[in-house]
Amino acid sequence: xxxxxxxxxxxxxCEALAMILDGLxxxxxxxxxxxxxxxxxxxxxxxxxxxxxALMALTEPERFTAEILQQPRQTRAAQQHATGRxxxxxxxxxxxxxxxxxxxxxxxxRDPKDRIPWFGxxxxxxxxxxARLMETWAHGQDIVDALQVHxxxxxRLRHIAHLGVLTRAFSxxxxxxxxxxxxxxxxxxxxxxxxxxxxxRDTEHSICGPALDFCLVVTQRRxxxxxxxxxxxxxATAWMERAQAFAGPPGAGRQPRQFS
Numbered sequence: 001x002x003x004x005x006x007x008x009x010x011x012x013x014c015e016a017l018a019m020i021l022d023g024l025x026x027x028x029x030x031x032x033x034x035x036x037x038x039x040x041x042x043x044x045x046x047x048x049x050x051x052x053x054a055l056m057a058l059t060e061p062e063r064f065t066a067e068i069l070q071q072p073r074q075t076r077a078a079q080q081h082a083t084g085r086x087x088x089x090x091x092x093x094x095x096x097x098x099x100x101x102x103x104x105x106x107x108x109x110r111d112p113k114d115r116i117p118w119f120g121x122x123x124x125x126x127x128x129x130x131a132r133l134m135e136t137w138a139h140g141q142d143i144v145d146a147l148q149v150h151x152x153x154x155x156r157l158r159h160i161a162h163l164g165v166l167t168r169a170f171s172x173x174x175x176x177x178x179x180x181x182x183x184x185x186x187x188x189x190x191x192x193x194x195x196x197x198x199x200x201r202d203t204e205h206s207i208c209g210p211a212l213d214f215c216l217v218v219t220q221r222r223x224x225x226x227x228x229x230x231x232x233x234x235x236a237t238a239w240m241e242r243a244q245a246f247a248g249p250p251g252a253g254r255q256p257r258q259f260s
Contacts, residue, residue: 006126007108009156010133014100017140020149021093029089033146034221034254040146041092043139045084048096049076050135054128055103057116065117073248103132119247120174127163134160134245138219145221145259153191153212161188161211164218164245165198171242175250180235188214205233207240218243220253 021044029041038046057064068076084092112126123131137160144151165186172179185199185206196211207214213227217240224231224240231237244251 001112001126003108003110003112003126003129006129006133006159007104009159010107010129010136011100011104012154013133013136013140013156014097016151016154017136017143018093018097020140020143020147020151021089024089024147026089028147029092031146033142034258035142038142039084040143041084041087041089042081043142044092044096045087046080047136047139048092048099049080049083051096051099051103051132054116054118054132055099055106057118058103058106058110058125058128061117069117069119120170130159130163131246134163134219137215138221138246141216141219141221155190155192155194157191157211157215158196160215160219160245161186161196162198164214164243167218167245168239168243171239171244174244174248175242177242180238182235184233184236184239186214203233205235207231207236218245220244220246220251222259223254223256225256226254226259 024040029039031040032038033040033043035043053064053068056068083095087095107125107129110125112124114125115122116125116128118128133156137156140151168184169179182205183199183203185201185203186197187206187208188196188211189209190196190211199206207229209227209229213222213229216222217224217227217229220243224237229240231240242250
């Protein structure tokens, strides 16, 4: 994967979300989402704030470390919500677009292997772009669920699925647990009907099913029980119960049958 490809896909994911929000009225912007206490506008202010944090980490890493990483998590969350609730919906969308465009411009100039400080372990520039695509899609899912609109799955899910596989060990460590050493086979059907695979064929633990469902689980937007994923082996079940593709402390996830 190269920076041009991931940035193009990140941009496309942002544009798909913007199409849902363009022309949304005040009631729509103030619609509660599945994340407790978060309105649609709060989801967008979080994305805009985090995009700007990523831009600072790329261009001013020392300032990011001193100003952003030192802030208590609750302080950051309060700032994000305050930003979103100070703007009209139209102004908030424009503010988000401005930050996203600046971040994309900075990402396109970086080598994929450049190290970037972040919340938790540092990551490569390529991983930074992938993470921003993932977060845009995941928070977009909260918005889609809140507004009850349809968003077609795309082949861009491969980035999120790959990140979900790569963060298996992190999903345990962020909970203070040691990740199992045994390999897990992952076989996912892409929206276009292709088969995406990770891991050895001969393992006794496997996850099979739609790529969309896997991405919904690893971003904690669906409980595994509410998907068509087929889990074989205790380690596959244990992983999906902990799966977390995003940085930070353990997320609360979603309750079973919340979206039935």
